[in-house]
Amino acid sequence: MAIPFSKYVDITSGVGAATGVRRRDLIGRFFTTNTLLPPKSIIEFDSADGVREYFGTLSEEYLRAMFYFSWISKNITSPQKISFARWVNTETPPMIFGAAITTTLAAFKEVKAGALTLTLGADTHIVKNLSFENIISHSDVAAVVQAGIREAGTGPLWADAVVAFDAVNSRFNFTTTNASANAKIAISEGTINHMLGWNEHAIFADGALVESVSEVLTISTDKSNNFGSFAFMPTLSKDEIVEAATWNAAQNVMYQFQASVLSKDAFDYYEALKNYAGTGLTLAGAAHEYPEQLPMMILAATDYSRRNATQSYMFQSAALTPSVTEPTDSARLDALRINYYGRTQKGGQMLDLYQRGVLMGGASAPTDMNAYANEQWLNDAAGSAIMELLMSLANVSANAQGRGQLIATLQSVINQALINGTISVSEDLKPLKPTQQLYITRMTGNDNAWQQVQTIGYWLDCVMEPVVTEDSRTEYKAVYTLIYSKNDAIRKVEGAHVLI
Known part of the structure; x- marks a missing residue:
């Protein structure tokens, strides 16, 4: 054995300045009340197909995602990612949305003493002696499991348990009619939970109490601020829109809040929101069309790593039905800073475009969407670069x-x-x-x-x-x-x- 070489020459190797601080993706975040998304959770997708697989073909989430991802900018870029966050606007019970099953009825019939361990709220019980010998359908399987859960525990969470088979999605779902329960739910290992699809691929949603608009915005951004604009899918009252606008203005050019408004409400909404920076109002469109999310799509499709990447939010076209065709309506809405998808014509050719790409806010606020969006990027890029410096160097x-x-x-x-x-x-x-x-x-x-x-x-x-x-x-x-x-x-x- 020799004397260690390190006694004479001791070299320590490492990668210098390796710490990187991620910049935000300025994508759109949509707040949904869909119970498929658990309370206090966020999910991101990079395609409309991913949204369809999660929320379903007939869901509003999928309709919005198809419009969102289909848009191509003049720079030949398109949104690369979309985000959904859960808003609990009514009290929600604990739920399970099972993964799609492959278990046949014959396989269930072989189970004579199945069991699983279920946690509801503060109580955990073994649901046991589940026999499927006499079942003739998957709905019968659900009935057996429901009866077992009701017998296993006491209290309204257990007594009001409901298990149902969703034939469209081929899955077993659980809920309880005790909607006010702010309760946890979990499944431990058992003999049948995988057969039911109540496994790691299932969606487990804890019960939740009602969240205000500002509460869900705060909860969402605390979990992830990886978005540049947001909208609420449910129709908000004027007071709720003001609440969201107030919250957003306090974030100091971090996000754009986009909402729709009816023509008859334009003046009232302008008066209520004109001083809140970063809020954009767009005239509501035709059924199942979402013109208010076009600015979100433009922002998400802006690749600031490219030369001449910035975009005007006016003169942009999309697959939308024009909501303004008369000059008097156009002038009235322009004066109120209400955006709209409008129509003009030249030589008999109808030209449809988004107008005028403006935001609410006082004299010191950037009210052009393009200038506001650019500052969003610059603010974020500078913050990330400074943090990289502070984390990479031993001392500044x-x-x-x-x-x-x-x-x-x-x-x-x-x-x-x-x-x-x-x-x-x-x-x-x-x-x-x-x-x-x-x-x-x-x-x-x-x-x-x-x-x-x-x-x-x-x-x-x-x-x-x-x-x-x-x-x-x-x-x-x-x-x-x-x-x-x-x-x-x-x-x-x-x-x-x-x-x-």
Whole structure:
């Protein structure tokens, strides 16, 4: 045995700067009351077929997903993923939606003393002595299991147990009529749970109490904020829409909230929502059409890794029936910031397009959907890049070196924003107004900062500031300021033909 070489040369190997922080997918999230999705849960799909397999061919989820995934942008991109989250708007009992079974009736008939261990709420009991010798249908199997569960435990959860066979989907489902129960449900190993499809492929949904709109939004984003826009599939009241808009505005350009509105309610909804940033209202469409989700599809189909990726939300077409064809209706809705799918015509050709791609919000809020969407991306990209820096380096110092590291990190995001079109280099084509010049000067304390914004599209700086904590310690934070020229999309072209 030799002396270890490490006594003389000891090398430690590892991958440096390997920590990556994932950026959000700016996909659409739809809040559904469908009991197939357990309370407090989220599910994502990358195709309409996946939605169909989970929710069924006749479900609204599938209809929306078909529209969502079928859209192709002018950049030849389409949404790559869709998200659904459960909203419990009525008290829900514990449920089981079994996996599709392959067990034949003959196989069930051989079971004379089947058993499974069931947990309902705080109680766990063995459901035993289940005999299927005399069954003649899968519904009879369900009746035997139901009787066994009712005998196994006491209390309303057990006494009101219902087991039914879903012949369309070939599965056994469980519920209880005690709808107010906020109860757990689980199946432990037994002799028949796999035969029933009550296994790892089944859907187990705990009972749940009613959630408000803001509660389900908070629960959902706490679990996963991997989305860029959201909508509620059930029809919301005006108060519920205001609640969702209030919640969304407080998130500071994180998400877009899209909702539909009837023409007769346009004025009332505008008055109620006009100051809530990030809320988009779209005139309701024909039956089984969802024009309010078109902005969500545009956002989800925007690939910010590509050159000139940003998109105008106006002049976009989809498989929708126009809801506005009259100029008086168009003018009225435009004044109220209500979007709609409208029709114009040129040379006898009917041209249908989404109009006008605007959001609610006050004077300081981005009200153009394209500018808002671009800031969503930029905000997220900058946050991910900074977190990667903080997690990859041993230390980011509160000095000139740390400032340089942060600026270099942000510069990489800015460079991407210049390529994808989020930051617009306006130069003389879109000169800054005097008030904008003064505002930039006041924000930066730099008399030349506005010239930089106008000529190269942005101004960036970072300073280190001490912070005294509540327990009297001094900590340091980096404060950066990025001022940039947003990408404004034109909505009209005016011309003058002068003949000499």
